[in-house]
Amino acid sequence: MSDRRRSSGSSEDEAHAPDYPSFDPVAVKLARKQWKRVVQLVPNWHEVFFSYLFERAPYARTLFPFDVDRLQGNSSLAEHAKRVGQALETALQGLFEYYSLVEVLEKLGRRHFKYGVEPEHIDLFEETFYKTLAIGLGKKWNPEARRAWEIVCGLILSPIRTGILQARTKANHLRAKEAERKRQLEMAAARLEGRVASSGVQFSSDTERSRRSTAASATATPHCGLKSNRFSSNSLRKTIL
Numbered sequence: 304m305s306d307r308r309r310s311s312g313s314s315e316d317e318a319h320a321p322d323y324p325s326f327d328p329v330a331v332k333l334a335r336k337q338w339k340r341v342v343q344l345v346p347n348w349h350e351v352f353f354s355y356l357f358e359r360a361p362y363a364r365t366l367f368p369f370d371v372d373r374l375q376g377n378s379s380l381a382e383h384a385k386r387v388g389q390a391l392e393t394a395l396q397g398l399f400e401y402y403s404l405v406e407v408l409e410k411l412g413r414r415h416f417k418y419g420v421e422p423e424h425i426d427l428f429e430e431t432f433y434k435t436l437a438i439g440l441g442k443k444w445n446p447e448a449r450r451a452w453e454i455v456c457g458l459i460l461s462p463i464r465t466g467i468l469q470a471r472t473k474a475n476h477l478r479a480k481e482a483e484r485k486r487q488l489e490m491a492a493a494r495l496e497g498r499v500a501s502s503g504v505q506f507s508s509d510t511e512r513s514r515r516s517t518a519a520s521a522t523a524t525p526h527c528g529l530k531s532n533r534f535s536s537n538s539l540r541k542t543i544l
Contacts, residue, residue, distance in 0.1 A: 413470040
């Protein structure tokens with residue numbers, strides 16, 4: 304059956320989301336059987352995986368929140384690998400209920416975007432994982448096994464990749480929204496500054512006119528006072544005389 308499931312999220316997310324691969328029960332059963340063999344034969348498979356990964360892409364070390372300079376005897380790395388192994392086993396078990404699993408895997412992708420994982424890293428991890436499988440399976444790693452794992456990894460990794468794209472789209476949207484908000488604030492501040500400057504010039508002109516008017520009044524007041532004094536003196540003189 305074909306799982307051409309539309310990804311949850313915005314229309315932009317859906318545009319980025321690929322059609323998930325067709326489900327192949329035979330491939331899934333073979334992969335589940337082989338994974339148990341790999342874990343049994345290569346219990347330190349995570350050291351093999353990360354050794355190949357860091358050899359091919361040294362920058363990938365920065366994607367982990369713990370020290371990965373030392374692979375052997377690294378308890379943090381071993382604990383992380385244990386969780387990855389458990390997640391893979393859970394995913395392999397859940398492939399027969401794929402619609403429910405997809406939601407979990409997309410959420411996993413969104414969470415890993417916060418750690419700096421990008422869609423191109425998924426391809427890197429996938430190829431490194433194939434090399435690890437080849438070490439664990441030996442001669443049983445043949446074209447049939449490769450094909451089975453490509454189907455299984457497609458089913459598991461495609462929703463994770465979609466989740467990463469969803470998270471990146473949302474992050475870009477938030478950054479654009481914040482940049483627009485900042486631009487609007489800067490424009491508002493500039494307009495306010497312009498109004499204040501304009502008001503300041505007008506206020507200075509009004510102040511100058513008021514100062515001149517006050518000065519003129521002050522100059523005229525003594526003259527009026529003299530007239531008033533003369534008038535009072537004359538009136539007083541007439542009254543006396």
